[in-house]
Amino acid sequence: MTTTKQTVTMTVDGAQYSDDVEPRLLLVQYLRERLGKTGTTVGCDTTNCGACTVLLDGESVKSCTMFAVQADGHEVVTVEGLAQNGELHPVQQAFHEHAALQCGYCTSGMIMQSVSLLNENPHPSQEEIRSGLEGNLCRCTGYQSIVEAVSAAAGEGDTQ
Numbered sequence: 001m002t003t004t005k006q007t008v009t010m011t012v013d014g015a016q017y018s019d020d021v022e023p024r025l026l027l028v029q030y031l032r033e034r035l036g037k038t039g040t041t042v043g044c045d046t047t048n049c050g051a052c053t054v055l056l057d058g059e060s061v062k063s064c065t066m067f068a069v070q071a072d073g074h075e076v077v078t079v080e081g082l083a084q085n086g087e088l089h090p091v092q093q094a095f096h097e098h099a100a101l102q103c104g105y106c107t108s109g110m111i112m113q114s115v116s117l118l119n120e121n122p123h124p125s126q127e128e129i130r131s132g133l134e135g136n137l138c139r140c141t142g143y144q145s146i147v148e149a150v151s152a153a154a155g156e157g158d159t160q
């Protein structure tokens with residue numbers, strides 16, 4: 001049995017794409033396998049880890065939880081679209097400066113969730129940061145360095 005493909009058109013990291021996809025293709029698969037945006041990772045594909053987090057019209061979504069066709073007509077930003085003119089996004093810079101990663105597997109999702117968090121709440125407390133990142137799992141860092149990086153990116157200074 002053949003599956004009817006659907007055409008999806010979306011903006012990803014500032015460029016417009018239009019492709020025929022199977023309705024069952026997950027957004028994260030589309031980003032990684034069709035567009036080659038492998039900065040977005042897959043840690044579980046069961047909505048648990050947050051590694052696949054991207055922004056959809058400015059709000060964070062786990063891209064393993066939606067189909068590519070659901071992003072039709074929308075704007076997606078991945079970790080690969082954050083840097084501008086060769087300059088890291090302040091959240092990326094803060095993760096770098098605070099060594100907020102070890103293996104790096106969770107990092108793109110953590111950064112995208114942090115960007116979304118700071119868009120909604122530019123000056124979060126450490127408790128609010130922990131709460132905002134609770135859907136993103138990290139096996140390596142123990143989270144404290146991540147919380148400090150997000151706090152620094154928010155201009156709250158070094159909170160060690």
Ligand code: FES
Pocket residue numbers: 041042043044045046047048049050051052053062063064065
């Ligand atoms: S890969 Fe999407 S939540 Fe884990």
Ligand code: FES
Pocket residue numbers: 100101102103104105106107137138139140141
């Ligand atoms: S840095 Fe390894 S899972 Fe977070």
